[in-house]
Amino acid sequence: MSQIRYTKDHEYVRVEDGEGVVGISEHAQQQLGDVVFAEAPPIGKALKKGDPAAVVESVKAASDVFAPVSGEVVAVNSEVESTPGLINEDALGRGWLFRLKLADPAELSALMDESAYSDYLKTLG
Numbered sequence: 001m002s003q004i005r006y007t008k009d010h011e012y013v014r015v016e017d018g019e020g021v022v023g024i025s026e027h028a029q030q031q032l033g034d035v036v037f038a039e040a041p042p043i044g045k046a047l048k049k050g051d052p053a054a055v056v057e058s059v060k061a062a063s064d065v066f067a068p069v070s071g072e073v074v075a076v077n078s079e080v081e082s083t084p085g086l087i088n089e090d091a092l093g094r095g096w097l098f099r100l101k102l103a104d105p106a107e108l109s110a111l112m113d114e115s116a117y118s119d120y121l122k123t124l125g
Contacts, residue, residue, distance in 0.1 A: 004092065005068065005111035008120065012092065013068040013111065015102070020069055023096040024056060027121055029087050032058035038084040040076035040098040047071060047100065049107055054097045056087065069107040071100030 004014045010028035013020040029035065037057040047053050047067035054065035076098045080086050087095035102108075112120060 004114060005108050006114070006117035006120075007066065007068045007111060009066050011065055011068045013100075013108070014092075014096075015105075015108065018102065019074060020071060020100040020102050020108075021096045022053070022065070022068060022098050022100060024063075024065060024087065024091055025117070026091050028063070029091045029095070032056065032063060033060045034058055035084045035087040037062075038080045038087060038097060040081060041073045043073050043076060045073045046103075047073065056084070056097075065097060067100070068111060069100065069105075070103040072103070073098050074101045075099040 004012050006012050006025060010025045011022060012025050013022050035056055035058050039055045041053045049067055049070045051067045052064045053067040056063050056065055077096050080095055080097060
């Protein structure tokens with residue numbers, strides 16, 4: 001199984017075949033509520049770690065999704081753009097937003113693994 005890494009802003013990146021699959025965490029989608037709109041970055045866009053990359057809107061709020069690592073956008077999930085509720089149904093699976101060709105795989109080591117992210121969530125109250 002692939003390893004998922006998380007940011008403190010609740011994005012995840014899962015490495016598959018040398019690419020980073022990016023989306024929002026289960027915690028983030030629960031906080032947002034029913035997702036009604038998702039917009040991914042354009043294919044070919046170069047992102048630096050921390051750059052605003054995508055937008056997810058729910059009935060409660062709009063949220064920027066930041067690039068968890070640097071890279072070039074190589075694919076977007078058009079299924080989520082047409083059916084944004086997939087993020088609520090399967091945030092870590094079919095609800096991914098975009099894929100990056102990793103510019104620096106070493107950036108992954110600065111992100112939290114599932115255990116560290118779970119511990120981090122406990123500190124949020």
